Each structure stands twice: as structure tokens, then as C-alpha cells.
Amino acid sequence: MYLLDIKDITYRVKEKEIFSGLSLAIEPEEVHAILGKNGTGKSTLAYLVMGCESYIPTSGVILFEGKIINDLKIHERAQLGITLAWQEPVRLEGISVRDYLTLKKKERNPSIYLEMVGLSPELYLNRIMDKSLSGGERKRIELASIVALEPKLAVLDEPDSGIDMLSIQDIINVINVLKKNGAAVLLITHREEIAKIADRASQICNGKIICSGDPQMVAQYYKSRKCEVCIAGVCAYV
Amino acid sequence: MSELKELMKVFGESGGDNSILAREDIAHFVASGHKILSTRATEGLKIQAEETDTGIAARVRVLEGIVIKNPVHLCFGILHKKGIQEIRMNIQIERGASVRFIAHCIFPKAEKVRHIMDAVVEIGEDAEMRYSEVHYHGPYGGIEVIPKAVVKVGKNGRYFSDFSLITGRVGKLGIDYAVEAGENAIIELIARVFGHGDDRISIKEKVALDGENSRGLIKTRVALEDKAEAEVTGITQGNAAGARGHVDCMEIVKDSAVAKAIPIVNVTHPLAKVTHEAAIGSVDKRQLETLMAHGLTPEEAVDVIVKGILK
Ligand SMILES: Nc1ncnc2c1ncn2[C@@H]1O[C@H](COP(=O)(O)OP(=O)(O)OP(=O)(O)O)[C@@H](O)[C@H]1O
Ligand SMILES: [Mg+2]
Numbered sequence: 001m002y003l004l005d006i007k008d009i010t011y012r013v014k015e016k017e018i019f020s021g022l023s024l025a026i027e028p029e030e031v032h033a034i035l036g037k038n039g040t041g042k043s044t045l046a047y048l049v050m051g052c053e054s055y056i057p058t059s060g061v062i063l064f065e066g067k068i069i070n071d072l073k074i075h076e077r078a079q080l081g082i083t084l085a086w087q088e089p090v091r092l093e094g095i096s097v098r099d100y101l102t103l104k105k106k107e108r109n110p111s112i113y114l115e116m117v118g119l120s121p122e123l124y125l126n127r128i129m130d131k132s133l134s135g136g137e138r139k140r141i142e143l144a145s146i147v148a149l150e151p152k153l154a155v156l157d158e159p160d161s162g163i164d165m166l167s168i169q170d171i172i173n174v175i176n177v178l179k180k181n182g183a184a185v186l187l188i189t190h191r192e193e194i195a196k197i198a199d200r201a202s203q204i205c206n207g208k209i210i211c212s213g214d215p216q217m218v219a220q221y222y223k224s225r226k227c228e229v230c231i232a233g234v235c236a237y238v
Numbered sequence: 239m240s241e242l243k244e245l246m247k248v249f250g251e252s253g254g255d256n257s258i259l260a261r262e263d264i265a266h267f268v269a270s271g272h273k274i275l276s277t278r279a280t281e282g283l284k285i286q287a288e289e290t291d292t293g294i295a296a297r298v299r300v301l302e303g304i305v306i307k308n309p310v311h312l313c314f315g316i317l318h319k320k321g322i323q324e325i326r327m328n329i330q331i332e333r334g335a336s337v338r339f340i341a342h343c344i345f346p347k348a349e350k351v352r353h354i355m356d357a358v359v360e361i362g363e364d365a366e367m368r369y370s371e372v373h374y375h376g377p378y379g380g381i382e383v384i385p386k387a388v389v390k391v392g393k394n395g396r397y398f399s400d401f402s403l404i405t406g407r408v409g410k411l412g413i414d415y416a417v418e419a420g421e422n423a424i425i426e427l428i429a430r431v432f433g434h435g436d437d438r439i440s441i442k443e444k445v446a447l448d449g450e451n452s453r454g455l456i457k458t459r460v461a462l463e464d465k466a467e468a469e470v471t472g473i474t475q476g477n478a479a480g481a482r483g484h485v486d487c488m489e490i491v492k493d494s495a496v497a498k499a500i501p502i503v504n505v506t507h508p509l510a511k512v513t514h515e516a517a518i519g520s521v522d523k524r525q526l527e528t529l530m531a532h533g534l535t536p537e538e539a540v541d542v543i544v545k546g547i548l549k
Contacts, residue, residue, distance in 0.1 A: 145532065
């Protein structure tokens with residue numbers, strides 16, 4: 001049985017059809033990279049999987065461990081083991097990094113998760129999650145919090161954005177730790193070196209998955225695309 | 239139980255540290271209703287207080303150059319359901335002196351209580367005063383609290399005040415603070431209030447940056463639920479060269495609560511600059527969704543966000 005099984009979903013915002021029959025299945029413990037140009041709907045896919053407000057497919061179903069989750073709220077999906085690291089993590093006034101990493105499990109030691117993302121616990125545990133954190137620091141803390149949740153499925157929306165070039169290995173380590181802890185990862189990224197570590201990859205184009213398989217192959221296909229802007233039909237590969 | 243014991247019991251329950259009364263190195267002043275129950279001064283601190291028909295009149299002085307290490311605890315309260323307490327305070331922090339006050343205002347059973355605080359504060363050159371005031375008004379909301387302060391801060395002086403009323407009901411609250419800042423002075427006024435039921439909250443804080451290079455910050459955090467209402471007025475005047483002021487007001491509303499923010503910035507010197515930001519609304523959706531993606535229920539998530547903002 002697949003862990004996540006997205007079956008033939010369509011999704012429309014206002015006039016724009018973002019997905020028209022998108023299907024994607026992920027095995028337990030699989031790291032699956034999603035590639036696609038800006039605006040193809042990668043973040044939208046993440047919100048549909050997490051169940052964010054007003055992100056309900058117009059048709060088609062999303063199954064998690066065999067159960068349809070279309071109607072479940074975010075926290076209900078989170079309780080099943082799904083979580084999401086947003087592309088732009090929010091700021092939270094008055095909440096310390098320590099509080100944030102132990103939201104549900106007060107007794108747990110948050111230090112190891114910070115170390116995992118290359119942040120020193122002494123310097124960061126008591127920092128407040130507000131504007132005073134830099135964008136990259138905030139991203140790292142978000143990743144640490146995702147590992148701490150021990151999810152079954154982690155959706156990571158561009159975990160590498162805002163992370164300096166020298167620290168890409170930190171992100172790769174986090175993905176490997178998630179996997180080692182038994183999580184599957186839906187990994188949205190624009191970077192080939194990150195996509196490369198996935199077990200499989202898929203390219204989204206024109207509201208569908210147009211290419212799926214070995215990450216190197218998909219990345220190659222993605223790079224050789226002929227269209228600058230998506231005009232349906234050119235992509236013969238499926 | 240003696241009145242003092244009873245007051246200190248509530249004091250402890252509302253987060254205060256009961257052991258401070260016994261400590262000789264910690265100054266304190268405790269009054270219940272119109273009665274002075276206990277007082278201790280330490281070196282360089284003068285407390286002159288008397289009981290009046292309606293409350294207490296006190297003169298507090300920190301002598302020149304004295305740095306008081308431990309916070310001075312002030313505790314005011316009414317333990318009965320009904321009553322009035324009018325505190326008139328005159329505080330003088332002399333040149334180069336430094337002190338921190340922690341005031342606890344406790345009205346656990348208030349059904350028909352009125353508490354008025356009327357403070358006149360003078361902070362001398364190079365002197366510093368920190369003033370935290372924590373209120374507990376009990377569960378009934380039958381109270382009217384009117385804290386009023388007029389503060390003058392001298393050259394290089396610093397004044398930090400922090401008002402908080404975040405547990406239990408508010409009742410009716412009418413804060414009215416006005417601060418004048420001298421040259422190089424630094425002013426920070428923070429207020430945090432959580433309103434419930436039919437609580438009525440009015441917060442008016444004014445900072446006049448009269449001295450060159452003076453600095454002012456007015457920060458207000460209000461959360462409201464049920465039918466509570468709040469109006470927050472933050473006034474900053476930039477009247478001198480290099481004066482910098484900021485007004486920052488955030489109000490979160492739930493249910494049918496009503497919030498209003500009125501930032502007034504007024505600059506009379508071309509080299510002064512005052513900015514303001516005000517955000518009023520329900521809980522931020524993205525914050526909520528993030529916490530829910532971490533497994534919190536919507537109710538738990540709102541609670542975490544509101545507590546964070548009031549922290
Ligand atoms: N509320 C909305 N109203 C109209 N269009 C929307 C709305 N939300 C998203 N879109 C559009 O849907 C498309 C998909 O957006 P999405 O954020 O999922 O793209 P993305 O693939 O994540 O892009 P990026 O690589 O830039 O992060 C975009 O064209 C976007 O403009
Ligand atoms: Mg995106």
C-alpha cells in the first residue's frame with residue numbers, strides 16, 4: 001500500500017486550473033522530489049496534501065495509508081503523521097525556539113534537533129521566533145521542528161531556499177535523518193544536488209506530473225524542456 | 239488569618255514570591271484597602287507613607303547615586319468584594335540612582351471595587367527606574383482600575399514600565415500615562431492585557447520626546463474574547479533634534495470582541511522622527527496553520543499564539 005496516494009485530482013483557484021488530473025503515489029520511507037518551474041503549482045500541491053484552508057481538490061481523492069483524507073482538517077492530518085514545512089515559515093511573537101520545538105512533547109530535549117540543522121542550542125534555544133531571526137535561521141528551525149515531530153510524511157517546500165550554499169549539506173542531512181526515522185519526504189526543490197538524493201522524482205507541468213522516475217533522469221528531462229512557459233502538449237514524455 | 243497573611247497568600251498564588259517579606263535585603267511596601275500592612279526600606283531608599291480616608295499616600299525616594307540591587311516590591315490590594323483604594327504616589331529617583339519596582343495589584347474577590355493609582359514620578363539626570371505592574375482582578379470582573387502616571391525623565395535618564403493583566407478578568411481599566419523625555423532619555427512603555435466577558439479596556443499612553451536624541455517606544459499587546467472591548471491610544475511627540483519614537487500596537491480579537499487602535503504621531507522638529515505600526519485582527523491564519531501542522535488543535539494553536547503575544 002502506498003503511504004500517500006494522490007489520484008487524479010483537479011484543483012482550481014478562481015478561473016485558473018492549477019491541476020487537471022494530477023496523480024502521484026509515494027511509498028513509506030520514500031524521498032520523492034518534485035521539480036517544476038515557478039508557478040506550476042508545487043506549493044499548491046503541498047497545501048492540498050496538508051489540507052490548508054480552502055485547499056480541497058475539486059475532484060479526485062487523496063489517500064493516506066489507504067484512507068481518504070480530502071475532508072480532514074490540518075490538525076487531523078497532522079495527527080495521522082503528515083506535516084509541512086512552508087516555503088516561507090511564519091514568525092511567532094513571544095514563542096521561544098525551545099517552546100516551538102516542544103509544542104506537543106514538553107519533556108523532550110530540543111537541543112539535538114537544533115544541532116542537526118547546524119544551530120547551536122546555547123545561542124538559539126531561548127531566541128524568540130519573531131522578526132529578529134534571519135530568514136535562513138528561521139528555515140533551519142522549521143526543519144528542526146519537523147524532525148522533532150517524527151512524522152510519517154514530511155512535505156518540505158523548498159527547504160533549501162534561503163540556505164547559504166555552504167550549508168546545503170545540512171539540509172541533506174535532515175532529509176536523511178527523516179528517512180532514517182521512518183518518514184517519507186515530499187521534497188519540493190529547485191536544486192539538482194538536493195533532488196539527486198531522492199529515491200524518485202517527478203516533474204510537474206501544465207497541471208500534471210509529466211515525468212516520473214530516477215531523480216537524475218527527471219532532472220535531465222526537466223533541464224532539457226523546450227518550453228519557457230508551459231504550453232500544453234509539447235511534453236510528449238509521460 | 240491576618241490580612242497580611244491572606245494578601246500574601248493570594249500574592250503567592252498569582253505568581254509572586256512569598257519569601258520576599260522576610261528578606262532584609264529586599265525593600266517592600268504592602269497595603270490592603272486603606273491600611274499599611276508592612277513596609278521595609280533599604281539603604282538609600284526612603285518610604286514615607288500615610289493612610290488616608292480613601293487609601294494611601296506615599297512618598298518614595300531613591301537617594302542620589304544609590305543603585306538598589308534587589309527589586310523593590312509594592313503590593314496593593316483589596317481582599318473584600320467591595321471597596322475603594324486610592325493610592326497617591328510620589329516617586330523621586332535622584333541623580334545617578336537606579337531602582338526596579340515590582341508592583342502587584344491584587345483584587346481576587348472584586349465584585350464592586352475601585353482602585354485608583356495616581357503617580358507622579360521624577361527621574362533625575364543619569365537615573366533609571368524600571369517599573370513592572372502585574373494585576374490580578376479575580377474571576378468576576380466587578381472592578382474599575384484607573385492607573386494614572388505623570389513621569390518626567392531627566393537628561394540621560396531611563397524609564398521602563400511594563401503593565402500586565404493577563405490572568406482573570408479585567409473589569410474596567412483606564413490607563414493614562416504621560417511621559418516627558420529629556421535629552422538622551424530612553425522611555426519604554428509596554429502594556430499587555432487580555433480581556434474577556436464584557437471587560438472594557440482603555441489604554442492611553444503618551445510620550446513627549448522633548449530632549450535632543452531622546453528615544454521612546456510604546457508597545458501595546460491586547461487580546462480580546464467574548465464581548466470585550468478595547469481602545470488603545472499611543473501618542474508620541476517628536477519635539478527635538480534626533481528624537482526617535484515608535485508606537486507599536488497589536489490587538490487580537492476573537493468572538494464578538496471589538497478593538498480599536500489610535501496611534502497619534504506628532505513631529506514638531508524637522509530632525510525628529512516618529513513611526514507607528516498597528517495591527518488589529520483575528521489570529522493570523524498562517525500562524526494558526528503552522529501550529530496545526532505541528533499537531534495542535536485549532537483551540538490549542540490560538541492559545542499558543544495569544545499567550546505568545548502577551549508574553
Ligand atoms: N489565490 C490565488 N489566486 C490566483 N492564483 C493563485 C492563487 N494562489 C496561487 N495561484 C497561482 O497558482 C499557481 C501555482 O502557485 P504555487 O505557489 O503553487 O507555485 P509554485 O510551483 O510553488 O511556484 P514557486 O516555484 O515560485 O514557489 C501560480 O501561478 C499562482 O500565481
Ligand atoms: Mg512554491
